[in-house]
Each structure stands twice: as C-alpha cells, then as structure tokens.
Amino acid sequence: xxxxxxxxxxxxxxxxxxxxxxxxxxxxxxxxxxxxxxxxxxxxxxxxxxxxxxxxxxxxxxxxxxxxxxxxxxxxxxxxxxxxxxxxxxxxxxxxxxxxxxxxxxxxxxxxxxxxxxxxxxxxxxxxxxxxxxxxxxxxxxxxxxxxxxxxxxxxxxxxxxxxxxxxxxxxxxxxxxxxxxxxxxxxxxxxxxxxxxxxxxxxxxxxxxxxxxxxxxxxxxxxxxxxxxxxxxxxxxxxxxxxxxxxxxxxxxxxxxxxxxxxxxxxxxxxxxxxxxxxxxxxxxxxxxxxxxxxxxxxxxxxxxxxxxxxxxxxxxxxxxxxxxxxxxxxxxxxxxxxxxxxxxxxxxxxxxxxxxxx
Amino acid sequence: xxxxxxxxxxxxxxxxxxxxxxxxxxxxxxxxxxxxxxxxxxxxxxxxxxxxxxxxxxxxxxxxxxxxxxxxxxxxxxxxxxxxxxxxxxxxxxxxxxxxxxxxxxxxxxxxxxxxxxxxxxxxxxxxxxxxxxxxxxxxxxxxxxxxxxxxxxxxxxxxxxxxxxxxxxxxxxxxxxxxxxxxxxxxxxxxxxxxxxxxxxxxxxxxxxxxxxxxxxxxxxxxxxxxxxxxxxxxxxxxxxxxxxxxxxxxxxxxxxxxxxxxxxxxxxxxxxxxxxxxxxxxxxxxxxxxxxxxxxxxxxxxxxxxxxxxxxxxxxxxxxxxxxxxxxxxxxxxxxxxxxxxxxxxxxxxxxxxxxxx
Numbered sequence: 074x075x076x077x078x079x080x081x082x083x084x085x086x087x088x089x090x091x092x093x094x095x096x097x098x099x100x101x102x103x104x105x106x107x108x109x110x111x112x113x114x115x116x117x118x119x120x121x122x123x124x125x126x127x128x129x130x131x132x133x134x135x136x137x138x139x140x141x142x143x144x145x146x147x148x149x150x151x152x153x154x155x156x157x158x159x160x161x162x163x164x165x166x167x168x169x170x171x172x173x174x175x176x177x178x179x180x181x182x183x184x185x186x187x188x189x190x191x192x193x194x195x196x197x198x199x200x201x202x203x204x205x206x207x208x209x210x211x212x213x214x215x216x217x218x219x220x221x222x223x224x225x226x227x228x229x230x231x232x233x234x235x236x237x238x239x240x241x242x243x244x245x246x247x248x249x250x251x252x253x254x255x256x257x258x259x260x261x262x263x264x265x266x267x268x269x270x271x272x273x274x275x276x277x278x279x280x281x282x283x284x285x286x287x288x289x290x291x292x293x294x295x296x297x298x299x300x301x302x303x304x305x306x307x308x309x310x311x312x313x314x315x316x317x318x319x320x321x322x323x324x325x326x327x328x329x330x331x332x333x334x335x336x337x338x339x340x341x342x343x344x345x346x347x348x349x350x351x352x353x354x355x356x357x358x359x360x361x362x363x364x365x366x367x368x369x370x371x372x373x374x375x376x377x378x379x380x381x382x383x384x385x386x387x388x389x390x391x392x393x394x395x396x397x398x399x400x401x402x403x404x405x406x407x408x409x410x411x412x413x414x415x416x417x418x419x420x421x422x423x424x425x426x427x428x429x430x431x432x433x
Numbered sequence: 434x435x436x437x438x439x440x441x442x443x444x445x446x447x448x449x450x451x452x453x454x455x456x457x458x459x460x461x462x463x464x465x466x467x468x469x470x471x472x473x474x475x476x477x478x479x480x481x482x483x484x485x486x487x488x489x490x491x492x493x494x495x496x497x498x499x500x501x502x503x504x505x506x507x508x509x510x511x512x513x514x515x516x517x518x519x520x521x522x523x524x525x526x527x528x529x530x531x532x533x534x535x536x537x538x539x540x541x542x543x544x545x546x547x548x549x550x551x552x553x554x555x556x557x558x559x560x561x562x563x564x565x566x567x568x569x570x571x572x573x574x575x576x577x578x579x580x581x582x583x584x585x586x587x588x589x590x591x592x593x594x595x596x597x598x599x600x601x602x603x604x605x606x607x608x609x610x611x612x613x614x615x616x617x618x619x620x621x622x623x624x625x626x627x628x629x630x631x632x633x634x635x636x637x638x639x640x641x642x643x644x645x646x647x648x649x650x651x652x653x654x655x656x657x658x659x660x661x662x663x664x665x666x667x668x669x670x671x672x673x674x675x676x677x678x679x680x681x682x683x684x685x686x687x688x689x690x691x692x693x694x695x696x697x698x699x700x701x702x703x704x705x706x707x708x709x710x711x712x713x714x715x716x717x718x719x720x721x722x723x724x725x726x727x728x729x730x731x732x733x734x735x736x737x738x739x740x741x742x743x744x745x746x747x748x749x750x751x752x753x754x755x756x757x758x759x760x761x762x763x764x765x766x767x768x769x770x771x772x773x774x775x776x777x778x779x780x781x782x783x784x785x786x787x788x789x790x791x792x793x
Contacts, residue, residue: 153718157517158547160718187518190548190713215679228735230746235738245679253679255672287741306665312615312749313673315735319575319605319613323727324718330734353550358513358520358684367683374690375588375675378595381647386590389672 080412083432084404091116093431100422101135102145111169118201122396125265126201129414157186160325163196171196176205176350183352192325197344198336203242203256209352210246217351218242221321223335226260227301228311232287234301239317248365250372254390259314260302322347440772443792444764451476453791460782461495462505471529478561482756485625486561489774517546520685523556531556536565536710543712552685557704558696563602563616569712570606577711578602581681583695586620587661588671592647594661599677608725610732614750619674620662682707
C-alpha cells in the first residue's frame with residue numbers, strides 16, 4: 074500500500090485528525106453533531122497515546138451502523154430520573170454520544186445535589202471510559218465512568234471467559250498541579266496488550282492468562298482461541314469487576330456476563346452494554362480552593378517521596394497528560410495498525426485524499 | 434496463663450462475645466450505646482472470620498481513649514450538608530460509632546435523592562470497612578465504604594511507605610441468593626497477613642513487598658522494620674488508592690499520606706483519618722424485584738460457569754456468609770492472638786470472670 078508507506082513516514086496533529094474523523098463519520102452516515110462528539114472522544118485517546126481505544130475503532134463502529142447494530146440517527150432517552158440519579162435507554166444510538174449525554178446529565182444533577190449517578194442500558198462500545206470522567210474537570214467536579222464489556226476474563230476457581238474486563242476510570246481536579254486521572258481494566262491486562270505481546274515462543278511478563286484447563290500461564294500461544302484473562306490481583310479484581318457489572322448493567326437493566334455481545338465481532342446481535350457515570354461536586358462540600366490546595370499537597374508529597382533507583386514517581390494520568398502535550402506540539406506518529414484502519418475507513422467512505430491531506 | 438489455656442479449648446457464640454465486649458467497653462469508660470455499636474461492628478468481623486479486624490482490637494481502642502486520642506463521650510457533628518451529601522467532623526469520637534452515624538446519614542439521604550455521599554474527617558480506626566457497607570442491605574440499597582489509613586504501601590517508582598492500604602468495601606442486595614460483599618485493601622495484601630507468614634527462612638507466596646531499596650521481594654525477614662507493601666496489581670492498585678485517599682480525606686479535609694498517624698502505635702498524635710460512605714437506592718431507579726432477579730441470575734451464571742479442577746466458584750462475600758452461619762450454629766474457636774488481647778482487656782477492666790463465663 075503506497076498510502077500506508079507514505080503515512081508511516083509522517084505525523085498528524087490531533088486537531089486535524091479529529092476534523093478528518095468527523096468528516097469520515099459524516100460520510101458514513103452519522104449526523105454531523107454525533108460525528109463531531111464521537112471524533113472528539115476517539116481522538117482524545119490517541120492524544121493520550123491509548124491508540125487501541127482511538128480513531129482505529131471508527132471503521133468497525135461504522136460497520137456496526139451498516140449492520141444495524143448501532144442506529145445512526147437514534148438518541149438516548151430518559152427512563153427514570155430523580156434529583157441525583159437517572160437511567161438512560163441508549164436506544165442503540167451511537168454509544169459514544171450516549172455516554173457523553175449521560176455524563177453531562179450526571180454533572181448537571183451533581184451541580185444541584187452534590188453527587189449524581191446516571192446508568193445506561195441498550196448501549197454499545199464507548200471507547201476509553203476515561204474520556205467521560207475528564208468531562209467533569211472543567212466543572213471542578215470528580216468524574217467516574219465504568220462500563221461492562223463482553224466476557225474475556227475468568228474468575229477464581231473458574232476457567233474460560235466469564236466476565237467482562239469491566240474498566241473503571243476517574244478524573245480528579247487539582248490546583249496548579251495536573252488533574253489525577255486513571256483508566257484501568259479490572260482484568261490483569263487489556264486483551265490488546267496480550268495480542269501485541271504474541272510472538273513464537275515468547276512469554277508474557279507475568280501470568281496474565283489461564284489456559285484451557287484454568288491454570289495460570291504466561292504462555293499466550295493459544296490465546297484467544299483458548300483460555301481467558303485473569304482478574305487483576307485475583308479475588309480483588311474479580312470483586313471490583315462484579316461491582317462494575319452491578320453499577321453498569323444490573324441497575325440500568327443492560328445485558329450482563331455472557332449476555333453482552335462483542336461490538337468488534339461480525340455478528341448480528343445487539344451488544345446491549347451498560348454504563349455508569351458519577352459526578353461529585355466537590356465545591357458543594359468544601360471550599361474548592363482548599364480542596365485544590367490539598368490535592369496539590371498530596372500530589373507533591375507523592376512525587377517527592379524516596380525513589381527506587383534514579384527514576385521518577387508518576388501520578389496516575391501524568392503519562393497521558395505528557396503525551397497529550399507532546400501530541401499537540403509535535404503531532405502524533407500513528408502506529409501501523411491505526412493507519413491500516415484509517416486507510417480502510419477512507420476507502421469505505423471515499424475520503425483517501427482528505428486522509429492523506431492531514432499528514433505532514 | 435491458665436485462663437488462656439482454658440479458653441483455647443473452648444468456643445464462644447458471637448452473641449455472647451458481643452455482649453461481653455459491650456460490657457468491657459462500658460467498664461473502660463465508653464457510654465453504653467457507643468459500646469454496644471462498637472461491639473456489634475467488631476464482633477461482626479469475628480463472625481466473618483476476619484479476626485484481625487475483630488474483638489482483638491478493643492484493648493488498643495480503649496488505650497486510645499486513656500491516651501486522649503479518642504474522646505469517649507464526644508459525638509460527630511455535621512459541617513456541610515445537601516440533599517445527597519454531607520461532611521461530618523468526627524470530633525475524635527469513638528470512630529466505629531462515627532462511621533455508623535455517617536453510613537446511616539448516607540442511607541437516609543439516598544432514600545430521597547437516590548444516591549448519597551457522606552465524608553468524615555477527624556476520625557480514627559473503624560475496623561472492617563465492610564461492616565458499614567452491609568448496613569445498606571436491610572434498606573435494599575447498595576453500600577460502599579472506604580477509609581484512608583496511615584502509610585504502609587509504596588507506589589510504582591518509589592520505596593518505603595508512601596500511602597495507606599486504603600480499603601474499599603461494598604455490599605449489594607440480591608433476591609433469593611445471598612448479598613454480594615467485598616472488603617479489600619488496595620495494597621497487595623494486608624499487613625497482618627505478612628506478619629502471620631513470617632518465619633525464619635520462609636518466603637511469601639508472591640512478591641507482596643519491596644525491600645529497603647524499593648525492589649519487589651517475597652522475603653519478609655526485614656519487614657516491617659524495612660521496606661513497604663506493594664499496591665495490588667501495581668499501577669492499578671496505586672490509582673485506586675489515590676481515588677480512596679481523595680474521597681476519604683481530600684474532600685472532607687482529613688489528614689492524608691504521612692499526615693495520618695497509626696491508631697495502633699503508642700504515640701500521642703491524633704490519627705485524623707478520613708472515611709467515605711456511599712448509599713445507592715436501587716429502587717429509585719428500577720423496580721427492586723427486577724433488580725434482585727437480575728442479581729440472582731448473575732450470581733447463578735457465575736457459580737455455574739466451567740470450573741478449573743473440581744473446586745467451586747465463590748461469589749465475593751460467600752465465604753464470609755458461610756463462616757457467619759457456622760459461627761452462629763457452632764460458635765467460634767478464637768485464635769490465640771485474639772484470646773490474648775481479650776484476656777488483657779479483661780485484666781484492664783476487671784472483667785476476667787465475665788470473659789471466662791461466655792466460653793463453653
């Protein structure tokens with residue numbers, strides 16, 4: 074592929090990548106506002122260096138629209154609401170837009186009530202849960218976002234995939250220090266990391282998997298055809314994954330465990346994922362300036378702690394903020410698997426020239 | 434010790450242990466209602482088989498009262514309140530009572546608002562955080578409880594103790610199945626487990642510690658004089674511990690990191706721990722009968738999943754419920770370190786005959 078060889082030599086600025094992604098999704102049939110929101114969510118993951126959750130997912134999401142698994146023009150609707158809670162029916166609308174709507178609702182309600190929970194059913198893949206958590210930051214609130222996923226993870230005593238990797242993400246505002254930010258799967262590691270580590274005879278750094286008999290293993294040779302991910306920290310990650318499943322699916326009434334269908338497989342089934350969004354309005358409880366000073370003091374105490382060797386201590390999210398700043402300044406050299414997906418998206422939507430034009 | 438030898442041969446029923454603990458704390462100067470609440474919290478941990486967080490802690494808590502670190506007759510007061518939030522000043526009152534007051538407040542507010550958060554400052558050690566989470570169950574609510582602790586855990590890139598073990602606990606009601614329940618430290622393992630595993634030349638099952646240079650190790654020989662606990666699952670447990678620190682201490686304005694002083698050391702400093710309690714009123718969002726049916730279905734699907742070997746799959750909390758049932762039926766054979774502490778408590782309070790009388 075001449076275009077791929079060309080793009081591999083070049084870089085792209087995030088703002089231009091976002092504009093192209095909006096355009097390509099419009100060409101694929103998504104209304105302009107939904108395309109713009111979705112492009113913002115996905116390219117933010119690329120800004121953070123989390124390319125597995127970035128623009129490379131657009132082509133598959135657009136395939137979900139063609140296959141009738143996502144309804145391009147639907148909108149989420151409210152099925153239950155109170156001063157500090159709401160349940161949204163995702164109505165199989167574009168899931169990244171639904172998630173933004175839900176987080177905005179949580180933020181609005183927390184403005185009055187101090188804290189709010191919004192659960193979502195009949196949704197699908199939402200990319201990096203962390204994006205929605207960061208939406209709380211401009212409002213000086215703490216944001217928390219979770220989703221269930223189709224099953225990839227076993228549980229202690231079991232074998233084979235039983236639960237989703239059920240990520241938890243949060244964002245916490247600080248004062249003059251950067252916000253604290255985390256976006257983690259409750260499994261030992263993300264599926265994509267294992268696939269990336271696969272090579273003949275190569276072992277994983279730790280026993281992240283179980284084999285087909287349920288034995289912990291560092292051998293990825295037969296994964297994902299056989300075996301499953303282990304939970305992070307054994308029964309602890311399992312327990313947190315059950316909490317995520319409850320808040321995201323059991324309260325809103327979404328699918329759970331084996332009932333969740335993978336958005337990335339070529340199957341007709343609706344995914345019916347569930348999500349949970351929380352906003353905590355710190356200023357309703359303590360003077361914001363004092364809270365932010367305390368956050369700065371905590372961050373500085375952690376960073377100034379004695380080091381193992383001559384490295385440094387990173388706060389959660391610090392690596393993502395540094396990568397975001399580099400991306401804004403220098404552009405991003407996208408990895409080959411992202412470029413391949415973008416080129417195929419461009420072919421699907423008749424936009425190869427527009428894609429080529431954003432790389433420098 | 435003749436009494437110890439005697440009690441080691443006998444069992445005690447939880448209800449009698451609870452009654453004795455109430456009496457002993459009254460003799461130590463705690464008002465009757467505070468003694469009764471504290472005894473209920475601590476002996477519940479013994480019912481669950483979590484004896485490290487049980488009645489063995491009473492003697493040290495009573496020493497905190499004698500030393501002026503806990504004020505036996507103080508009560509927590511409200512410093513901020515809204516429809517779904519509150520901040521309590523623990524006023525150095527008996528911390529287990531303060532935590533119950535805070536969780537009751539969260540449950541009451543969630544009854545109206547659907548969800549509620551109550552933060553606590555100027556408190557101290559609260560035993561098993563899980564107890565407070567279970568207080569939501571009779572109200573058909575989900576309970577979540579967290580506390581920060583004095584520093585025992587290092588963070589990635591660091592060495593030595595930097596953060597607390599910052600536990601997270603939750604309880605979720607089900608239908609005909611038992612509630613789901615979890616109470617975990619965000620460190621690799623509890624300090625007490627490492628101390629229990631110490632024996633000349635003996636290694637830990639995994640690298641739960643760092644040594645004095647910050648290198649991960651399974652050798653507990655120099656701990657806790659040197660080294661520190663690792664977070665569970667590396668950066669993931671670290672990130673969750675920072676969230677717990679924020680919700681428990683940074684919002685309420687409690688001490689954080691090195692500012693938290695250990696309740697179990699013989700030092701004059703006030704601990705000033707912070708806690709966070711959340712209640713989620715499921716019935717405000719979805720018909721309770723449907724939620725409980727979904728919980729039952731999730732629990733059954735997990736338990737019925739393919740097993741590794743011929744064991745069984747436990748739901749989070751299932752082991753604790755089974756131990757609680759056994760304790761009610763057969764009584765408890767308390768381990769020696771619990772009996773030693775109870776006998777010393779009895780000596781301190783002039784109640785050895787009352788203690789001996791509850792063992793059969």
